[in-house]
Amino acid sequence: MASKTKLVPTPSIGLIPERDAGKRPILECIGLGITFGGLKAVEDFNLIIGRTEIAGLIGPNGAGKTTVFNLLTKVYQPTHGTILLDGKDTHGMDTAHVNRAGIARTFQNIRLFPSLTVEENVAVGMDTQMKYNMVNGILRLKNFWKEEKMVHERCLELLSIFHMEHLANVKAGSLPYGAQRRLEIVRALATCPSLLLLDEPAAGMNPSETAELMENIRKIRDTFHIAVLLIEHDMNLVMEVCEGICVLNFGRIIAKGTPEDIQANPAVIEAYLGKKKEEA
Amino acid sequence: MADKMKKLNFKKFLKGNALTYLMVIVAYVILFVMQTLGLLSNSLSGFLVPICAYVVMAVSLNLTVGIMGELSLGHAGFMSVGAYTGAVCSALLADLIPFAPLRLAIAMVGGGILAGLVSLIVVVPVLRLRGDYLAIVTLAFGEIIRNIMQVIYIGKDANGVHFAMSEGALNMAEGGKMIVRGPMGVVGIQKISTLTMGFILVMITLVVVLNLIRSRQGRAIMAMRDNRIAAESVGISIAKYKIMAFVTSAVLAGAAGALYAMNFSSILSKKFDFNTSILVLVFVVLGGMGNIRGSIIAAAALTILPELLREYADYRMLVYAIVLIVVMLVTNNPKIKPMATKFWEEKIAPKLPKKKAKEGVVNGK
Numbered sequence: 001m002a003s004k005t006k007l008v009p010t011p012s013i014g015l016i017p018e019r020d021a022g023k024r025p026i027l028e029c030i031g032l033g034i035t036f037g038g039l040k041a042v043e044d045f046n047l048i049i050g051r052t053e054i055a056g057l058i059g060p061n062g063a064g065k066t067t068v069f070n071l072l073t074k075v076y077q078p079t080h081g082t083i084l085l086d087g088k089d090t091h092g093m094d095t096a097h098v099n100r101a102g103i104a105r106t107f108q109n110i111r112l113f114p115s116l117t118v119e120e121n122v123a124v125g126m127d128t129q130m131k132y133n134m135v136n137g138i139l140r141l142k143n144f145w146k147e148e149k150m151v152h153e154r155c156l157e158l159l160s161i162f163h164m165e166h167l168a169n170v171k172a173g174s175l176p177y178g179a180q181r182r183l184e185i186v187r188a189l190a191t192c193p194s195l196l197l198l199d200e201p202a203a204g205m206n207p208s209e210t211a212e213l214m215e216n217i218r219k220i221r222d223t224f225h226i227a228v229l230l231i232e233h234d235m236n237l238v239m240e241v242c243e244g245i246c247v248l249n250f251g252r253i254i255a256k257g258t259p260e261d262i263q264a265n266p267a268v269i270e271a272y273l274g275k276k277k278e279e280a
Numbered sequence: 281m282a283d284k285m286k287k288l289n290f291k292k293f294l295k296g297n298a299l300t301y302l303m304v305i306v307a308y309v310i311l312f313v314m315q316t317l318g319l320l321s322n323s324l325s326g327f328l329v330p331i332c333a334y335v336v337m338a339v340s341l342n343l344t345v346g347i348m349g350e351l352s353l354g355h356a357g358f359m360s361v362g363a364y365t366g367a368v369c370s371a372l373l374a375d376l377i378p379f380a381p382l383r384l385a386i387a388m389v390g391g392g393i394l395a396g397l398v399s400l401i402v403v404v405p406v407l408r409l410r411g412d413y414l415a416i417v418t419l420a421f422g423e424i425i426r427n428i429m430q431v432i433y434i435g436k437d438a439n440g441v442h443f444a445m446s447e448g449a450l451n452m453a454e455g456g457k458m459i460v461r462g463p464m465g466v467v468g469i470q471k472i473s474t475l476t477m478g479f480i481l482v483m484i485t486l487v488v489v490l491n492l493i494r495s496r497q498g499r500a501i502m503a504m505r506d507n508r509i510a511a512e513s514v515g516i517s518i519a520k521y522k523i524m525a526f527v528t529s530a531v532l533a534g535a536a537g538a539l540y541a542m543n544f545s546s547i548l549s550k551k552f553d554f555n556t557s558i559l560v561l562v563f564v565v566l567g568g569m570g571n572i573r574g575s576i577i578a579a580a581a582l583t584i585l586p587e588l589l590r591e592y593a594d595y596r597m598l599v600y601a602i603v604l605i606v607v608m609l610v611t612n613n614p615k616i617k618p619m620a621t622k623f624w625e626e627k628i629a630p631k632l633p634k635k636k637a638k639e640g641v642v643n644g645k
């Protein structure tokens with residue numbers, strides 16, 4: 001399925017799937033970079049992602065992948081470059097702004113709200129779509145019931161993507177690892193993003209969970225019509241589900257292309273796949 | 281179907297709270313009847329309003345410390361702002377509104393509003409600092425407020441209200457009445473606080489705090505406490521919700537201060553020093569972070585305990601300290617707490633279905 005995607009070049013800095021060509025890309029990174037006390041963690045990062053593309057960001061440990069996510073979501077302010085989200089410059093926005101503008105993410109080291117229930121975790125993701133104010137909430141006025149009911153139903157609907165409705169009232173902190181990762185995805189989706197960033201979504205999952213995750217990533221893209229950018233070490237998953245792949249090494253992009261291109265790219269094999277073999 | 285959904289919601293938003301309200305109402309009814317029948321000793325009677333005030337203080341501080349997760353060491357500062365404002369309001373309105381409960385209600389609202397306004401100044405560091413730094417700043421705030429209170433003079437005479445920073449500068453006309461006298465505090469207060477008004481304030485506080493916790497605002501505040509970066513990543517505005525929680529907490533403390541002040545004929549600013557802030561914090565920690573019912577029980581029990589132990593004057597502080605340590609261990613120690621909870625659920629709960637969980641936990645030790 002993924003192998004059938006044809007990537008077409010965009011005017012300057014990247015490749016996007018043919019079906020997204022001619023539409024404004026959802027994300028454009030131009031010369032993005034950050035230095036930590038002299039260390040260039042990410043440098044000259046250029047990437048374009050189509051509106052409904054599933055893209056992969058891969059690279060050895062410490063290559064700077066998570067840092068790219070932190071730059072996109074403004075956990076770190078970039079020292080260089082520009083990020084355009086749906087054509088709009090995100091300069092000066094903070095993390096919360098960027099989310100409201102359309103980027104949602106998960107975290108490599110899971111960051112749930114452990115003392116809240118599964119449903120409440122998802123509901124927090126919908127907070128920015130809710131309108132009733134504090135007085136309405138305290139006095140339990142009509143708005144409160146109306147919106148809470150709507151959110152409750154929507155939460156269950158979103159949880160059903162991963163068949164987690166029955167866990168709605170469980171404390172998020174007591175979920176098994178795999179379920180926590182899935183809940184993070186649901187919470188991110190609850191914010192109605194146009195771009196979903198997944199940081200190692202399959203980490204710690206067993207093969208059958210991973211297979212299900214792959215299906216769900218496609219399902220999410222197809223139902224919500226959003227773009228997905230994922231970081232992942234599981235090469236099966238990446239090659240199977242991603243249409244475009246970007247390879248990072250020492251903070252720099254060393255290759256971009258379809259899964260076939262990447263698998264055949266000597267620089268990638270040396271930097272990433274080759275090194276993997278040595279380790280094993 | 282839609283009805284069923286709503287019911288489900290309704291239940292969820294009430295769960296656990298009913299018991300808290302019930303506990304407070306039952307306690308009020310019992311105390312009220314005992315007081316009316318004259319079964320309470322004079323000194324014990326005098327503790328009823330302070331208990332209500334400290335319950336409100338503990339519940340409101342729990343909103344900041346337990347629910348929002350920010351350590352505040354200046355909660356008594358807001359109480360003193362409320363106490364002064366309330367007492368002054370009440371003195372100024374004495375002729376205008378002879379009906380005492382209404383005057384008290386207005387005084388509490390006034391105290392709450394002014395404490396809320398003052399908290400808007402403190403909220404600036406709350407937004408910028410965390411942990412120990414915030415604790416130090418709130419501590420300093422409490423002391424600053426107390427020192428300012430020491431040099432405030434307010435008097436009322438035929439010409440109107442006078443305000444100054446020293447007694448001489450007041451320029452009071454003949455027959456004028458001093459309301460606030462610098463280091464002497466607020467003087468000549470009419471004691472209009474009653475158990476019933478205290479109960480009403482406690483109930484209002486519970487409705488505000490418990491409903492706030494179980495609404496989208498409370499969810500966001502707790503999400504922020506659990507993981508700030510994750511909360512930001514789903515679009516939560518940290519500043520907005522921190523201000524909301526902090527100011528709400530201060531307003532309630534202000535109202536509690538007004539209630540407290542009008543239980544006495546005069547009140548010193550010294551009453552609201554660092555020790556009082558710590559005392560309220562102790563209630564919160566003992567009752568359990570984020571546990572509103574626990575705060576109520578701890579505040580009530582520890583306010584009355586020294587009085588009940590008066591007979592054993594020599595051992596009073598010893599017993600008090602031991603109770604503190606035991607309760608702290610049982611409610612907060614990660615190893616003992618699950619053990620105590622398990623013991624409670626398996627051994628005690630089936631036999632005594634109506635007793636309070638707190639006692640079971642203590643027994644569990």
Ligand SMILES: Nc1ncnc2c1ncn2[C@@H]1O[C@H](COP(=O)(O)OP(=O)(O)O)[C@@H](O)[C@H]1O
Pocket residue numbers: 036039041059060061062063064065066067068
């Ligand atoms: N806040 C930070 N301060 C200093 N160095 C950092 C910081 N965050 C990341 N780095 C460095 O940036 C590099 C890339 O890290 P990261 O993006 O986490 O890699 P990965 O590709 O494994 O996700 C690493 O060398 C890391 O030590």
Ligand SMILES: [Mg+2]
Pocket residue numbers: 065066067108
């Ligand atoms: Mg990483």
